[in-house]
Amino acid sequence: MFTRIFGKPKLETNAITTLDKLNETLEMLEKKEKVLLKKASSEVEKAKQFTKAKNKRAAIQCLKRKRLYEQQIEQLGNFQLRIHDQMIMLEGAKATTETVDALRSGAAAMKSMQKATNIDDVDKTMDEINEQTENMKQIQEALATPIGASADFDEDELEAELEELEGAELEEQLLQPATTAPADPVQVPVGRVPARTAPQKHTEEDELAALQAEMAL
Numbered sequence: 001m002f003t004r005i006f007g008k009p010k011l012e013t014n015a016i017t018t019l020d021k022l023n024e025t026l027e028m029l030e031k032k033e034k035v036l037l038k039k040a041s042s043e044v045e046k047a048k049q050f051t052k053a054k055n056k057r058a059a060i061q062c063l064k065r066k067r068l069y070e071q072q073i074e075q076l077g078n079f080q081l082r083i084h085d086q087m088i089m090l091e092g093a094k095a096t097t098e099t100v101d102a103l104r105s106g107a108a109a110m111k112s113m114q115k116a117t118n119i120d121d122v123d124k125t126m127d128e129i130n131e132q133t134e135n136m137k138q139i140q141e142a143l144a145t146p147i148g149a150s151a152d153f154d155e156d157e158l159e160a161e162l163e164e165l166e167g168a169e170l171e172e173q174l175l176q177p178a179t180t181a182p183a184d185p186v187q188v189p190v191g192r193v194p195a196r197t198a199p200q201k202h203t204e205e206d207e208l209a210a211l212q213a214e215m216a217l
Helices: 004-052 054-117 118-144 147-154 156-174 204-216
Strands: none
Touching: 004 054
8 A cells, every 4th residue: 555655656757757868868969969050060161262272182081081971870860769769658548547547547536436425315314304294294284274263164064164154245235226327418519618517416216226227138
């Protein structure tokens, strides 16, 4: 367990150190390549000068040295390519290791949470919730049941009494005097004020006659 815990940071440190070393080597090779390119270019210039001076042998020697420099440049290019390859593989391996480590941590956390939450405990909790819900339902039904004097009331008698009240209210509405329809408005010429008519007085005989007419309908 302790090896697993303390080993991972060491491996990660080694990977970072190796990447740093590869970067340093790559920079060193690039510098050498630049130096060799300058030397090769210099040999070409010398060969041109010797050619102008009709010194063919010296010009050929310059071209030979240029070829040697070019071979070294090609070799350095291959070295750089290999280092790039190694760095890509190492970075990929490092990413893979970190991904697996993260997945392992997630799995361990899930396992710990599952241990803390047992399926039997979940079932027991749900049973308790259902039991409490049923108890509350019974309590509400018990509170809604009439008790005392109100429990002795007959629902049929109450319904009959309600119908009697409704019938009495309807009969009272029929006995009320009928309202007369509003008269049509009187057209009054412009400039004239209509004469006020005296309010009509309804006698008891008129109201009785109107009630009899409504009952006949």
